[in-house]
Amino acid sequence: MITPRKRATSQWLFWITGACALMAVLMLAGILFSVAIRGLGTIDWAFLTEPMKRGGLEGGIVHHLGGTLILVTTALLIALPLAAGFGITQELYCRRESLKEAMGTAIYLLNGLPSILFGIVGYLVLVKWAGWGKSWLAGGIVLAVMMLPTITVAFVERLRQVPRAQIQAARGLGLSRSQLCWSILLPQASSGLITGSLLGVARAAGETAPILFTAAIFSGATWPDGLRESPVLSLPYHVFVLAQDALDPEAQDRLWGTAAVLLGLVMFLSALALPLRLRIRRHETS
């Protein structure tokens, strides 16, 4: 029987949880709104397609946009196979439960490391020790390591949802582990790779600390033409530097414009993959 008191508690809970959800949505909306209202005015075709002039006070951000795309694409190309390999090793080939858990813990630890640490290690190992100098590849590799946990965790979660009955049936037909992997596991868990990649790319696109010492410079770079000593411009670093000139109203406009482009890029990536994810989910539920 539902007593009035129980009903009141239930009502309260509804309002509290509802308020929490609303708060999260409002925060997102607030950020989107404040970036949009300040930044959208600056964005036009020239801003997106012209190179930077006068230290970012004039011209556009084509090289920043391109640089960020180069960095995240490189990172994704490196991280995706690594994450797939890691997940498959952990779930398919690793028979010892303790080792499986250790692998899971390692990936969570990697996820928890501060991003500046990645930047410094990347700087010491790639820029200095390997002698690459600041390079888009160094930045891509550092961002790849940062993305790795995000993609791996999403992939492993999905791998664990593959029905055990299907694995048994496939092995029962005489499929080897690698055949099982290609025919059942990868197709069914690919949505995890996609989701993870999106989250990873979205995060990597906005990271400043990892590329600070490894790949990004503020000005003087256009398109990379080699591996060594070929830094790139990037959106988050541009925002970072412009924010230090916050008193200059010209810089302010450019700052918010760049921020809006960065935000738009991340949202565009998510939107791009949304139909794909929905299609996969529909396929799974049908």
Added chain:
Amino acid sequence: MTSPTPILSVEQIHVTAGSTTILEEASFTVMPTGVHGLIGPSGAGKSTLLRCLNRLTDLDDGLKVSGDVRFQGESIFRRGIDVDGLRARIAMIFQQPVVFPGSIRDNVVFGARRVLRLSKAELAATTERALRQAALWDEVKDRLRSSAETLSVGQQQRLCLARGLALDPAVILMDEPTSALDPKSTEAIERLILELKEDRAIVLVTHDTQQARRLTDWLECVCVIDGAGRIVDSACCDAMFDSPKCREVADYLQMDWQQPSTPPLNSRVSDPTTERQNY
């Protein structure tokens, strides 16, 4: 039971999980044709015993199997054996039909395509042969490309059978293949089992004693004694039912007799073709 050499001989299979013994020293032989039944109460280890026969137990963490199983004279536990090849020769049908995402055709050749590496033309021929053998061809020949999930559960189970048959196995292991099915689909599967047993061995786990009587030629009764599954009786089907050798078997069969839906044993006809009219 025409050939004197068994296709499978199970020698003292002993299965433990940690400190628990699941199955104790099970031994029996399976002839190259006919239906070999494993009956007994739930939880007695029938399914585990069945899974030992093509080493599917390897996939279960923490299960230790000792003893030996000889398939066509050779140990399936010997060093260097191609376990995947073994499983293709000894197919397994599960209690619940397991269809893979994809079309009916994809499902039929799922194993054959990868394990036998057939050409396109061979695959088409294999699809038709396997579906005909599984008595599913007429129902699906016009929609081989539609999703296998659109089939009824009974059809899905026959699809799983077709998928195994596409590999032309010498032995088919069936783990209560009709327990998830309606009477009509059960009848279809039972008719298939009787056809298929003519040229291959079928090892059938069931806890439906009527089904065992209808289908099997030889029976092993697996019961729990002192906490572990054990083969308590091994006899040809009629002998097991008419004169059970030990109390466990009698008790087990007795329990089933007392179920109201079951007609008394002596009134039942042993010819399976007439028996099926009950459905």
